[in-house]
Amino acid sequence: MSDAILQTRNLKKRFGALAATDDVSIDLRAGEIHAIIGPNGAGKSTLIAQICGGLAPDSGTVHLMGRDVTQDSTADRARAGLARTFQISALAMEDTVLENVVLGALGASGRPWQFWTRALSDRSLTAIAEAALERVGLIDQRHMRCAALSHGQRRQLEVAVALTLSPKAFVMDEPMAGLGAEGSHQMTALLDQLRAEAPILLVEHDMDAVFALADRISVLVYGKVIASGSVDEIRSSSTVRVAYLGEEA
Numbered sequence: 545m546s547d548a549i550l551q552t553r554n555l556k557k558r559f560g561a562l563a564a565t566d567d568v569s570i571d572l573r574a575g576e577i578h579a580i581i582g583p584n585g586a587g588k589s590t591l592i593a594q595i596c597g598g599l600a601p602d603s604g605t606v607h608l609m610g611r612d613v614t615q616d617s618t619a620d621r622a623r624a625g626l627a628r629t630f631q632i633s634a635l636a637m638e639d640t641v642l643e644n645v646v647l648g649a650l651g652a653s654g655r656p657w658q659f660w661t662r663a664l665s666d667r668s669l670t671a672i673a674e675a676a677l678e679r680v681g682l683i684d685q686r687h688m689r690c691a692a693l694s695h696g697q698r699r700q701l702e703v704a705v706a707l708t709l710s711p712k713a714f715v716m717d718e719p720m721a722g723l724g725a726e727g728s729h730q731m732t733a734l735l736d737q738l739r740a741e742a743p744i745l746l747v748e749h750d751m752d753a754v755f756a757l758a759d760r761i762s763v764l765v766y767g768k769v770i771a772s773g774s775v776d777e778i779r780s781s782s783t784v785r786v787a788y789l790g791e792e793a
């Protein structure tokens with residue numbers, strides 16, 4: 545038995561003649577950040593969509609905590625602890641920071657139809673929300689409207705919302721995109737701590753962040769994993785340099 549928290553086996557997805565993912569088998573193990581890198585059009589978004597349930601694979605499987613979730617909906621996978629962040633922002637801009645996180649905690653509590661105003665006075669939910677905000681460094685902003693947050697703070701808030709799910713695994717789609725140097729620095733520090741809570745499958749173009757954070761890197765080119773290894777192994781791989789970084793052999 546594999547000790548992977550999240551596992552794909554032989555995922556294939558074709559769009560007409562194009563193999564967007566071609567036999568992709570990757571593992572995400574407890575405590576690690578596993579980065580998926582690759583040039584534009586390599587199949588990273590297609591892979592994430594199959595892992596999270598937005599796109600059905602033509603063949604292959606996805607397992608979460610040893611259970612086959614390939615046929616499960618996105619919502620069922622989220623309830624099972626697969627926390628996806630960043631590509632789809634579900635923040636309510638007019639609500640406060642705390643309200644946004646309570647809304648997440650409300651969904652995770654299995655009481656989604658409870659009146660909203662009552663949810664806000666439910667100490668068990670606000671305590672979960674405040675703990676998540678503390679974790680991402682936004683507790684002092686909890687009464688601010690979401691719209692007043694900086695771009696980087698909104699990304700931290702998305703992590704806080706994901707934390708209320710008690711995630712078993714994070715799938716993060718370009719968390720550094722659009723962040724300045726300071727924002728990237730803060731997000732890198734946050735992800736570095738979060739891996740202890742739940743492992744992170746990280747799709748990211750920012751190589752400084754990837755090299756700083758990843759325990760393992762898999763390189764996707766034309767839908768295939770062409771290399772998988774530690775930061776040092778990937779950096780020194782001539783296959784990767786030629787296929788991805790575009791250098792001469």
Ligand SMILES: Nc1ncnc2c1ncn2[C@@H]1O[C@H](COP(=O)(O)OP(=O)(O)OP(=O)(O)O)[C@@H](O)[C@H]1O
Nearest residue numbers: 559562563564582583584585586587588589590591
């Ligand atoms: N719905 C679709 N229909 C047809 N082709 C698609 C579809 N979605 C993706 N593709 C194609 O599949 C390939 C992989 O795309 P994908 O978006 O997964 O790559 P990516 O690695 O995420 O790229 P980027 O880094 O630019 O976001 C590309 O050639 C893309 O044009």
